[in-house]
Amino acid sequence: MRKNCQAIRSHGGQTGSVTTGRDRLRELLDAILDEDNETLEDMAADAFASPFHFTRQVSRDVGESPVALRRRVLLERAAWQLGGGASVTxxxxxxxxxxxxxxSRAFSRAFGHPPSAARRALDRTGHWLRASNGVHFHPPAALWVEDSPRGRSDMDPTALMLRHDLDDTRELLVLAGTLDEDEYRRVREPGLTVLSWDGPEESIAAVLDRLVWSKEVWLASIEGEDMPQQGGDEPAELLRRLDVVASRWLGTVREIDRRGAWGDTVIxxxxEPPESxxxxxxxxxxxxxxAHRRQLARHWLRAVAPGGATTAGHGDPIEWLQRGG
Structure with missing residues (x-):
């Protein structure tokens, strides 16, 4: 979690003076979660405040001290990382x-089970700890304090589908990383084409690549950029590409919503030729x-991934939200 990245999300709690866009509370949260700010003094200095005033303002607006907030969010991130297979060390x-x-002691006190059990417990308990302010770690890379001048909730179906799509894609990529190369690239339905301009998607590799590539291309279109360079399609590289595009995609859609620009036209x-x-x-x-590609990849992964249907899951937003979203 680096400064100005998006690593937490507010979910149904009170977040003081949070508004869409940069504001003082967002700056305070950035200072709390900056990787380099390990002490209260570091956080306060980064926010151009004394430790006393920094603590007072954060505690007033968030209802949690800076040190406690940082510790909790880092433990939430740790639970998510452990659930994805990271080592305890x-x-x-x-x-x-x-x-x-x-x-291990801190994690066990917070979650009620040791770090070694995090992977088994993640589906049951999720990676969030109880917090009345609703500020939580949200993978893959998010400081997302959800609010809108029109009072739009993060339970709005569009917002929920956007986040679920990214999280579900990440879970499928992690699962694909457990396959050997032949299974990952094997042609499973010759000639299968989801969209004619994207070409055949006959393998798990091709479908997962298009999941990430489509967002990269559409972002370039919306922002008026040149055609992006397409990266590799190995699971680890697709995860890296997803991490890069996810925060940009969420940020772009949030800005569209903030401006009420859903009806605007993009050229x-x-x-070729240009279209609107x-x-x-x-x-x-x-x-x-x-959604179509995720379910297609999931169908194939069920047949070949370790754990089959259990590890592939259903891709259901209801179940995803019950796990902690």
């Missing part, structure tokens, strides 16, 4: 603990075909 030091023993210069599209229809298009 690496996770302990990434969370700022000087020893594995100290991390897509990447098409309504912004709202672009987001609906991406979500529609992302």
């Amino acid at each position: 690496d996770t302990a030091f990434a969370a700022g603990y000087g020893s594995v023993e100290g991390f 897509d210069a990447l098409c 599209f309504v912004v709202g229809s672009i987001v609906a298009h991406v979500l529609t075909y992302a």
Whole structure:
């Protein structure tokens, strides 16, 4: 979690003076979660405040002290990392603990089970700890304090589908990483084409690549950029690409919503010849075909991934939200 990245989300709680866009509370949260700010003094200095006033303002607006907030959010991130297969040792030091023993004690007190059980417990308990302010770690990379001048909730179906799409894609990529190369690239349905301009998607590798690539291309269209360079399609590289595009995609859609620009028209210069599209229809298009591709990949993964149907799950937003969203 680096400064100005998006690593937490407010979910149904009170967040003081939070508004869409940069504000003082957002700056305070950035200072709390900056990787380099390990002490209260570091956080306060980064926010250009004394430790006393920094603590007072954060506690007033969030209802939690800066040190406690940082510790909790880093433990939530640790639970998510452990659930994804990270080692206890690496996770302990990434969370700022000087020893594995100290991390294990803190994690066990917070979650009620040791770090070694996090992977089994994640589906049942999720990676969030109880917090009245609703501020939580949200993977893959998010400081997302949800609010809107029109009072739009993060339970709005569009917001929920956007987040679920990214989280579900990440889970499928992690699962795909357990396959050997032949299974990952094996042609499973010759000639299968989801969209004619995207070409055949006959393998798990091709479908997962298009899941990420579609967001990269549509972002370039919306922002008036050149055609992006397509990266590799190995699971680890797709995870890296997803991490890069996810925060940009969420940020772009939030800005569209903030401006009430769903009916605006985008001239897509990447098409030949250029075409015009309504912004709202672009987001609906991406979500529609992302859902189709995720379920297609899931269907194939059930047959070949370790654990089969259990590890692949259903891809249900209801179940995802019950796990902690």
